[in-house]
Amino acid sequence: MEHEIFKDLNDAQKHAVRQIDGPLLILAGAGSGKTKTITSRLAYLLEEVGVPPSQTLTLTFTNKAAKEMRERALKMITTTSYPPLLCTFHKFGLLFLKFHIHLLNRDNNFVVIDNDDRKRIIKKINSDIPTPLIGSEISRYKNSLISPTEAYAQAELKNYKQIAKIYEEYEHYLLENNLVDFDDLLALTYKILDENDDLAQETSNKYRYIMIDEYQDTNEIQLKLLQKLCTTHHNICVVGDDDQSIYGWRGAHIRNILEFHQDFQNAQIVKLEKNYRSTQKILNVANALIEHNRSRLGKTLQSTRHEGTDVITIKSDHENEESKKIAAYITELLNSGERASEIAVLYRINALSRSLEEGLNRAGISYRLVGGLRFYDRAEIKDMISYLRVITNHHDNFSIKRIINKPKRGIGKATVEKLELASIRHETSIFSLIDTLSLNELEAIVRKKNAATLKTFVKNIKAVTLIANSSTYDFIDALEAMFTIRDIYANTPDAMEKTANIDEFYGMFRDFVIANPDAGLDEFLNDITLQSEQDEVEGESIYIMSIHASKGLEFKHTFIIGLEEGFLPLLGDGSNIEEERRLGYVSFTRAKDTLTLSHVSSRFYKGRRTDLQKSRFFNEAGLCEGSLKLEQHTAFKKGDLVRHKIFGAGRIIGVSKSGREFKLSINFGGNKREILASFVERL
């Protein structure tokens, strides 16, 4: 008798679940039941094999994926009492560092900073080189385990010598303030394991069965970390799809999945090629496209569903016509009863959303733009977080500078500068400086009026800190009462939205306190720094988003706009045609029932109109001229009311095909006529 775990699995999936010893690569095509396989495998390990949950480790990239897997795995697990460790790479790093960072002579009350914080630190240090470049270079160094000294030594250009210097100062600043950035969560974890062989053995022994999701997105340091975790065994199972590797530009190494068998000897490979999502016609197009890539392991998706309808191509003169047509299609789908949440429009670059949004607005279609600015990246939320940080750690100079003039207290740049200089001279933090100095002494440093303001500010922070330590629940109200944070944005154009976000944050804080009654502010802070909000609300709106943001999602009706040379594929320095092709592949394989591809002859972009060629991906996907479908093919159906310029209003009594066009039989008040679809408009 087979265990219940295997009930709904196909042969390849079963094989992947049972193969538990030694390295295993599960090459999971789009829509092939990847999550089901990985969660079943985890359940199998715990329930059937009897591995204690504490001996397994499952790592993902996003909190969303971790959450989904946890929920699905827990449903299958009945016999074990405590849950297995299933989290993001970074969360794992955080947990590890909490226990072991003392091996680097650091205190475990460190604070995790995000990229925005990093930018501010760099900006403070640096003078002339553009900040974004420095941030990404530092990140690259850290992910390649290159120290500032090494970076300096190997830099040839003057600029890079300078970047290496900034990198050094940046690291110094982090150390000084006991801060840890996202890269450190992995890099320091690796460093500790690398320098402490005993601990590496111990940790590897602890996690005897390791699974990694989205392996094609791993980078250099993640691979090295995994190799450390596999010091004493080789039970590593990675799941991924080389054809869906679309994050090369942010350091993901597709070679990790392509060369898995070399990094981990005697690796087995299981291909999941049965696709439960899309119709065969959609898969044919996707398969044909991706076959043009050379760097791939190779697989062909096979639909378990029906043949389906042809992939549709829309050609337009310009972006306004494009969005008008897309909107017309969508209106038609909605009118025929399709749920809005089953419809999505995807694009390669966010800039294309504007004309699309206009078209949707004009047609009265409500949409939800996925992605955009994330909750925790919004200025007002960052202000909130800074307040909390200052309260947990009064010496957090970095955060105190952000809030010292929010709401406005008349403390400007000059005053902050004076404070900072004085705090360095006194070898103390800005907070302590204001706190310990007498009013008179402070007045010698800053203006008289400001000295009093600063004294009050510090006094209030101390008062709120007392409340935080006695009752986390009452704290948040006390904070708002004391500092009127909601007033910061009161007189800005989007005050409503900002205050709503702050209220949302307060709500989240209360939820956290209820869920974790014994936790302190610091736990809340480190938790949310690693979190990104995911809108999962399914509403009355269709979805529009970038192709990157669509990865992992599926829609019954999927539209892709901007299929032109220069947009998809996006061309330019640093562009990689194979990765562009994978983006095309990812976008095509989001579609369940219908896939509609749109391209234009010219587009307005960066302030100028440019003539465009249609994307080479049409030909590569086998969609040549002859297979083009004329737009509006199902725009009209029997019973619809339409208007003709000459005959006026009438009702459709029949639809037939005439060459490429659709011919309508229309009853104009008793007068029956055959009219081509393009000569009438819907009423």
Add this chain to the structure above:
DNA sequence: ATGATAACAGTTTTT
């Protein structure tokens, strides 16, 4: 200290 204007750059984004 703060608001107004000029100059400028401009895929994709999670933790």
Add this chain to the structure above:
DNA sequence: CTGTTATCAT
């Protein structure tokens, strides 16, 4: 055409 940042008066 946009949004962001640097600089300059007030």
